[in-house]
Amino acid sequence: MNRQEVSLFHRAVTLAAAVFAATAAAAQTQLSFALDWKFEGPSAAYFAAIDNGHFAAEGLEVTIEAGSGSVETIPKIATGAFPIGFGDINSVIKFLDQNPGAPVTAVMMIYDKPAFAIVGRKSLGVEAPKDLEGKVLGAPPPDGAWAQFPAFASANGLDVSAITVEPVGFPTREPMLAEGKVAAVTGFSFSSVLNLKRLGVPAEDISNILMADHGLQLYGNAILVNTEWAAQNEETLKAFLRAVAKGWVDVAADPAAGIEALIKRNPAADPALEQERLQMALDQNVMTDWVKANGMGGIDAARMDAALAQIAETYQFQNPTDASLYFTDAYLPAGGFKVN
DSSP states (O other), X not given: OOHHHHHHHHHHHHHHHHHHXXXXXXXXXXXXXXXXXXXXXGGHHHHHHHHTTHHHHTTEEEEEEOOSOTTTHHHHHHTTSOSEEEEEHHHHHHXXXXXXXXXXXXXXXXXXXXXXXXXXXXXXXXXXXXXXXXSEEEXXXXXXXXXXXXXXXXXXXXXGGGSEEEEOOHHHHXXXXXXXXXXXXXXXHHHHHHHHHHTTOOGGGEEEEEGGGTTOOOOOEEEEEEHHHHHHOHHHHHHHHHHHHHHXXXXXXXXXXXXXXXXXXXXXXXXXXXXXXXXXXXXXXXXXXXXXXHXXXXXXXXXXXXXXXXXXXXXXXXXXXXXXHHBOOTTSOTTOBOOO
16 A cells, blocks of 8 residues: 555545544434532532443433522423423422423432521521521522421421511522521522531531421422423433433542532532532432432332421412322332442
């Protein structure tokens, strides 16, 4: 083979490789995934699923969009703006009661133990649920934790008339607590606690009152889908969930690597702070004893019934409750995804 033939051969190989790459890229199914919140520690699992090739191995190219509140994810899915998202199942329950037949449901539980919390300052007199009486509580209206506050208040016998609720925005929630303008706030534990630390509030002054540790039987955030899309894309949805589970297993095994994937998308984030946030979510909400024993993604039917009964204590259902409307395990493997 002379020099000219070698050159032509190399060009042909390069062209063939380019065509193959383009064809492979075109073959990937593109999906948009709506998060509940900003790119923080717990979202590292989804970026790890991208960077570690789990989505690609399933034939998926996934774009992840930040959110502005767990409750606000639901209409994004129900309207079809996003086929898949991440949001609070308790808010889904109320949404479907108020909008019967809306095409949205949960298909994979992520926060087996919800992150809903009252985060206060001990120096302002808040260490336990009853301490909220006589105090000012800051609560963002779209906040998933605030949506569950009535059930929490009922479970702890709180006199809600003695609590002054101050509507606050997400950006001002922790700063107002740090400045002492409110005595406590509703929020996700791993968000509000670490945001306060970042603002200079000493750890020993922060009270983290997890609602799940004070009588709340509810589940937390789950993968949500548009049911019309899911019916037409069953295998794609199953592939997505498989990749998500692998992403969570990855960050549980190596949180630091997960945070590296996160920082690529949010360079302004503090790596140490976000790793602590991720670890809190893993320890308190995701890799619970129940998940380790029963697999990730599913729910316990008896607990869901108890959760529905607890919601009904403070919310007037317009329609009969039916757990199958709010959650299905049809897209999960039998026994859920193994995490150990």
